[in-house]
Amino acid sequence: MADESKNIAKQSKSSFYYAFSLLPPEKRDAMNTVYAFCRQTDDIVDDIDDTEEVKYEKLRRWRLELEKAISGNSGYFLFNKLIKIIRQFNIPFEPFFELIKGMEMDLQNKRYISFEDLSLYCYRVASTVGLMCIEIFGYKNKSTKDFAVNLGLALQLTNILRDVKADAEKGRIYLPQQDLIKFDYSEKELMNNVYNDNFIELMRYESARAREYFDKANHNLTTEDKYSMFAARAMQHIYSKLLQKIETKNYNVFEKKIRVSSFEKVGISLGVWAKYSLVY
Numbered sequence: 450m451a452d453e454s455k456n457i458a459k460q461s462k463s464s465f466y467y468a469f470s471l472l473p474p475e476k477r478d479a480m481n482t483v484y485a486f487c488r489q490t491d492d493i494v495d496d497i498d499d500t501e502e503v504k505y506e507k508l509r510r511w512r513l514e515l516e517k518a519i520s521g522n523s524g525y526f527l528f529n530k531l532i533k534i535i536r537q538f539n540i541p542f543e544p545f546f547e548l549i550k551g552m553e554m555d556l557q558n559k560r561y562i563s564f565e566d567l568s569l570y571c572y573r574v575a576s577t578v579g580l581m582c583i584e585i586f587g588y589k590n591k592s593t594k595d596f597a598v599n600l601g602l603a604l605q606l607t608n609i610l611r612d613v614k615a616d617a618e619k620g621r622i623y624l625p626q627q628d629l630i631k632f633d634y635s636e637k638e639l640m641n642n643v644y645n646d647n648f649i650e651l652m653r654y655e656s657a658r659a660r661e662y663f664d665k666a667n668h669n670l671t672t673e674d675k676y677s678m679f680a681a682r683a684m685q686h687i688y689s690k691l692l693q694k695i696e697t698k699n700y701n702v703f704e705k706k707i708r709v710s711s712f713e714k715v716g717i718s719l720g721v722w723a724k725y726s727l728v729y
Contacts, residue, residue, distance in 0.1 A: 467714040468683035472586075479534045479585045480680075486531050487548060487578055494552045501556055508556075512549050540584040544577035551577065555621075562626045564658070568602060570623075575608075576601030582681060588674045596669035596678070600685055603662035607692045610655055613702050614642060624655060642703040652700035659692055683721040687714055 469480045493499075493507045518528035519542065535542065551573025561567040579597030609616070609623040616623060617640050629636065632651040639648075666685065670678060691709050698707060709717075 467711070467718045468680045468687065471683075471718060472680055476585050479538060480582065482527070482530050482534050483578075483581050483585070485527060486545070487581075489527070490548055490552055491574075494555045504556055505553070508549060508552055512546065515545060515549075534585075538584045540581055544580045547573050548577045559621050560626055561623060564625045564628070567623060567625055571602045571605040571609075572598065575605035579681065583678070586680060587677045590671045590674055592669045592671060593674050593678065596666050596674075597681070599662045599669060600666040600681060603659050603666060604684065604688045606655065606659035606662065607688045607695075610652060610659065610695055610700075611691060611702060611707055613639070613652075615706070617642075624651065628654065644701055644703050649700050652695075652702075656692060656696055656700070663689055663692075679721055679724075680718075683718040686717045686721055690717065 466484075469477060469484075472480060490508075490511060493511060494504055496504065499507070514523050514525055514528050515531075517523040518525070518532045521532075523529050523532075531545075534540070535545075551570060554570050554573065558566075558570070561570065576598040579601040580594065583593055583597045613624065622629075622636060622639060624639075628651060629639075632647050632654065634643075634645075634647040634651050638645075663685065670682075675682070687709055690713065691707065694707050694709065695702065698704075
């Protein structure tokens with residue numbers, strides 16, 4: 450299962466894979482297992498071949514299997530391995546169930562009226578993952594939990610900005626409705642990939658919000674915990690680079706998908722690891 454979990458992370462070409470590849474073997478295996486759970490939970494909602502009803506049922510069964518694993522009798526190896534990791538690193542159960550709730554929100558909501566509504570979604574699908582990870586990394590200060598929450602919000606907001614076009618094609622608009630109104634940019638324009646001054650100002654506003662959460666995360670992380678969080682910091686630098694690229698393109702996410710290359714991800718991860726290894 451360790452190899453299978455590793456392959457799930459590697460095949461996704463996720464930033465997680467590059468950021469966590471420099472962890473010690475035991476922690477890397479734990480991260481691969483957690484990532485496999487998160488990835489497969491997300492895949493349930495993203496499966497284009499299933500109806501909404503089927504996805505709801507799959508999520509319901511997914512939650513039941515997690516509950517069974519906690520009781521010690523899941524029929525899935527992934528869940529049983531995950532529970533061992535949870536107990537080994539003393540990870541709270543709540544973030545795993547909150548993640549499933551976040552996936553249910555994706556089925557329930559195609560729009561978000563306010564940023565407060567969107568931030569709950571971002572917390573459930575991203576901050577929860579950070580709260581799982583920091584227990585594996587190890588930390589000494591409670592403020593590191595706030596680091597995980599704020600970093601998760603920053604990462605998810607950056608994802609939303611990158612994927613505006615792809616999400617619209619699926620009928621999803623994550624940009625808050627109140628913000629669309631504020632900048633006089635309509636859903637119809639978004640669905641038609643209209644790139645104009647109003648869209649640029651809207652995206653600049655959302656980008657500044659993501660930057661604010663990156664800054665909050667920095668403020669929450671103490672010097673004492675920076676070394677143990679080097680993998681999370683690598684994620685932070687990768688996504689900050691992605692946000693910078695979006696800004697450099699003047700927010701034209703309609704033209705083509707903006708990416709951080711695998712080469713850049715490796716370089717950033719190595720750079721962060723080397724920095725903290727040498728200092729600490």
